Amino acid sequence: MVYGNKKIYGNGIMNLKKYIKIYSLFLYTSVASELEYKTNIMIDFITAILSLIGSIFLLSIFFQNTDNIGGWKFEQALIIQGIYTILNGITNTWFNPNLTEIVKHIREGTLDFVLLKPVDSQFFISLKKLAPSGFLEIVLGVTLLFYCIGINQINMNLGFYILCFTTLFCSIVILYSLWFLISTTTIWFVKTWNATEVLRSFLYIGRFPLNSFSFSLRIFFSIFIPIAFITTIPSEVFLGLAKFWEILLEVVVSGIFFIISRRFWLFALKYYTSASS
């Protein structure tokens, strides 16, 4: 009897063209699905606008009796709010519809369909769905950032754009990896809704400058849950306050988190038992 894996012509290299095509179809089917429910989209849009107004109002209350909190002025703190809004928009557009669904996939056994497709399972479950209403938050966040660039009289050049984009991208990767790691544990614990909710709560903390917290909390939010990397460092880049090692550290941390999340997912799949029929 011949057992074993025959290597024919599959070389494991990601076929970029194929993945772009699949992703364009993910985008199309998600938007088309959402457009089936017009009222829901309108409500989501209104919620996004009200949420931003509420956050700025809250921030302005903190600054009512003081010029700065932890060395940050109101105009500078608005940058963090802008970055938070962009990240929240990305969370609502991609992470929330997909990563919360992992729990459902595992509980109900529909992950079977994903695993049997000749496509990377992490790619599939992380990007299959999209909530277009989160786009508005991203647009609002970007608008707020440009407004902040104006009021803080920040000098813009190519290097500035590259650094901003890099740190923002790394923030997204860290946030995604953390969320994905927690969702992956569902393979053993079955229900982890609460853990992802806790992560979202921590992200709310990211609306405020890290320096405004006590030393011990700063350590906690830098090492255990790297909120500092998610919002504070990109904001410092905008203000020209970030040190080079901080940016480098963020890049390294995001890379490490992504690799861990990827390895952990592949490891966890060995323990996937699928739901009973």
Next chain:
Amino acid sequence: MKENIIKVENLSKSFDISSKDPGLKGTIKHFFKRETKNIKVIKNITFNIKKGEIVGFLGANGAGKTTILKMLCGLIYPSEGKLAVAGYLPYKRKTNFLNNITLIMGQKQQLIWDLPPIESFYLNAAIYDLEKFEAKRRIRKLAEMLEIDKELYIPVRKLSLGQRMKAELLAALIHKPNILFLDEPTLGLDINAQRNLRKFLQTYNKETNATICLTSHYMKDITSLCKRVICIHKGCITYDGKLEKLLKRISPVKDLLIICKTDKDAKELCNLGFAIKNKNQKEITITIKNDAINFTLKEILNKFDIEDLYINEPPIDEIIGNILVKEKV
């Protein structure tokens, strides 16, 4: 001779399963200290399946049929033993292996709920790297075979269960798999929908020579599709062979329906000592061993003036229902 496309040798699978005592005390104990037991749900099974075969896996609920199917398609890792499907180790889920197989589960769906099935088909076509023209051609052909041409453009949520199942089949077959794993594909379907699905699977098997592994609790699925069955009981194979042979072996009896002309004859017939299965005025059903049929018929025809007589096989559900709970067939 046809080649073995599925090879399984001494395959076992164990799961850690936790149990909970009833009541509040049991719940609290379960929350703080979970007792898990390692249970071997599949025990050293060995079998081969040839290319183009349709094999039915029979067994009671919890016997291990679905676990076997899931190991064969690579969803779960085996604990011990060897297996190869189309020359691949299934659990490695290599692209070429995945392009060769499909899994259809009667109780789970992959179609996008709010969109017409055609959108899901195009998405699957992209996943399997099919050209748009080829995808269209395959969709058209399968839709014709499944008779769902009109339903392709109606949102999935508005389709009936039968139409949805057909669309699920189309989505699962768009890449022309050589091996089909079907886990209760006719679950919840009405009789017509079940018949259509079976007809489709027969045609698909004939046209493509695809290998089909099927589990079902509807015996009609098994009898009309599978020549070979594998009976599973508590994770062990209790029978592996032709369905016909199995039925003969486990059912060495036939039902004889005799319609007597008079009530008096019917009463006398009942007193002859036959195993009476059913009695309804002049209609009597008796169960006779296969080797005693000739003798019994002669005796009855000589003694009584009967109006009509039928020899029936006992219902297959009844026969198979009995073997599902047997240790050995």
